[in-house]
Amino acid sequence: MADPSDPRTKPDPRVNPWRDDLAAEHLRGEIDAPVYARGHDRAVVAPVTALRRAPAHGAMMDTQLLLGEKFRVYEERGPWVWGQAQSDDYVGYVLAEDLGVDIAMTHRVTALRSFIYTDPDIKSRPLMAVSMGARLRVPGVEGAFAALPGGSYIFADHIGAADAHSHDFVQVAERFIGVPYLWGGRESLGLDCSALVQTALSMCGHACPRDSDMQEAVLGAPVSGNLARGDLVFWKGHVGILQDADTLLHANATHMCVVSEPFAPATKRIGETAGDIRQIRRMA
Structure with missing residues (x-):
């Protein structure tokens, strides 16, 4: 059995609710913490709320939660709560005032x-x-x-x-063309590269993690042949969607918005900072 006190064996803190001083009850045995909490679910009542890396307005925004999404609270500390988004398991701090009673969404x-x-x-x-x-x-x-x-x-x-889904995730993503790029954003006023992929896939009924490295690890299967519409292209820290074999759709910080552009020159430009393409994967 892995040693719960060994940092090399601890689960990813981005999607597992643990800190050195507190952990979720279900992580008992995996994480050595002085306190364990069972947590309780609340729902977002603001149009959107930031999930931050620390309990401060100036802290890094890792992602956002949308109206009606569930958040499991493990700790309340002044104006902030710490917990885990139930839609994609992301962990962080959210303003308590943006959360309300959890009700079934239809x-x-x-x-x-x-x-x-x-x-x-x-x-x-x-x-x-x-x-x-x-x-x-x-x-x-x-x-x-x-x-x-x-x-x-x-x-x-x-x-x-809530249980009805679109059938073409590329078509969903194309609706965001022109939307500004926002690090950590998940809304139509601004989103980042992995949120574009996550939103498009989730609207089509596909479970999708939040960050691009997580998506690279679990989405679809590697492509070994000809490229096709819907293929996901992964670089270090970046992901895009192929509209066809020659066209890339992605939210990016060069244009600071979601764009559709020729794949070959985009690949050359991205490669200057992110290196070569790591993988191209295709949803089943």
Whole structure:
């Protein structure tokens, strides 16, 4: 059995909730910690909230959580809670005020972005804008609008059942062309390379980890023959999606947005900083 006190054998802290002073109860035996916590689930009530590496507004944003997504809280410390996103297991600190009671969500946003209104009327006051993938509970429908708890509304054609999925993840990703690049972002106002892949795949029903190295390790299988639409191209610290054998779709910090560009020159440019392509993988 691995020694739980040996740092070389400890599980990845990005997706396993442990610190030197605290660990999740289910890691007992894997992690040597003075305190273990069982945790409790809460749901995001803000349009989006940052998951940070430390409990401070200036700390690195590793990812974001969208409205309605679940977060398992293991510790509450002043305005911050520490825990784990239930959608992709990412661990970090979230503002407590952005979390509320965990309820079963029935739908999710399928439009790139939509508004939640005070009334079932396009002229009523918008309360917030929500991004593709945000989770909602819909108890009923009023005309062209879906009713939400608390008396708010969203345009019904901008949402779908939580268990309904798109069929072409490349087509989903193409809808983000022009969206700004944002390190750690997962929303339609800004996202990074691995979030583009994660969002597109999750909207098609595929489980997908958050970071590009995690995606490289588990998504699909290596490609040994001709390239095709949907192939995932991995460099060190970067990932893109092939729209076809000659065109790369990716969120990148050169253009600072999601772009579609010729694959060959993009590969040469990326290689100057990230090195050669490490793998090309294809979803089943």
